[in-house]
Amino acid sequence: MKPGRQARPPARQALIIFGPPGAGKGTQAELLSKRFFFFHVDTGRSIERILYAPGAENDPVLVRERKKFESGELCTPSWVLSIMRDRVMRLALADVSVVFSGYPREEFQAFGDGKEQGLLDLLAAEYGKERMTVIQLLVPSEESMKRNSTRLICSVCGLPVMGVGSSDPIQVACNFCGGKLMQRSLDNPEDIRARLEVYKKQTFPLIERMRAYGIAVHEVNGVGAPYEIHETLVKLLELA
Incomplete structure (x- = not known):
């Protein structure tokens, strides 16, 4: 291919x-x-x-x-x-x-x-x-809880970033499109x-x-x- x-x-x-x-x-x-x-x-x-x-x-x-x-x-x-x-x-x-x-x-x-x-x-x-x-x-279930609680979502393209968390200052932008990362209210x-x-x-x-x-x-x-x-x-x- x-x-x-x-x-x-x-x-x-x-x-x-x-x-x-x-x-x-x-x-x-x-x-x-x-x-x-x-x-x-x-x-x-x-x-x-x-x-x-x-x-x-x-x-x-x-x-x-x-x-x-x-x-x-x-x-x-x-x-x-x-x-x-x-x-x-x-x-x-x-x-x-x-x-x-x-x-x-x-x-x-x-x-x-x-x-x-x-x-x-x-x-x-x-x-x-x-x-x-x-x-x-x-x-x-424990892994599911961990993943969801440390997951951020790109506000532009919707792609998830795992293992970050809303308080983590290291990554604030999506690697794909540069959009701002945010935590879902349901997470x-x-x-x-x-x-x-x-x-x-x-x-x-x-x-x-x-x-x-x-x-x-x-x-x-x-x-x-x-x-x-x-x-x-x-x-x-x-x-x-």
């Missing part, structure tokens, strides 16, 4: 990366999207683009969802699912591999409710179950514990249902340098 060029996977794939808060789901999805022909479906960024697009203030549904988004409340699950379904259909039509980081998060998003088609049924129809993979990044001990509980009660049990659904599920040690974990995923997915 020539330097700077992406390598296309042998066949288009649908990959879902799970893990507790701070496990590095987004980081691994970004690494795959930069090195290989994967599109990182970032739910939060997708929602944000739609809610703040020109003319969104004239759409009653978008106004409603924007109020929820800005208050920290979860957006309407059926609305988010419809956005994800539309995104998947467009990417599948373009013959592009996809990687999700932490989505779907609960049963309705994954399997629907009989009336609404869940994400997994759509991915199975567009990609085939044999080309779907779930990666579960294993990170102890405090109380909220981190709450998010860990949500993951254990809602998302973690979902992984076994996905296995029963017929999707390959692989557990990967999420403790270590991001590039080491990335290379593990590359070998596991037979990308190189």
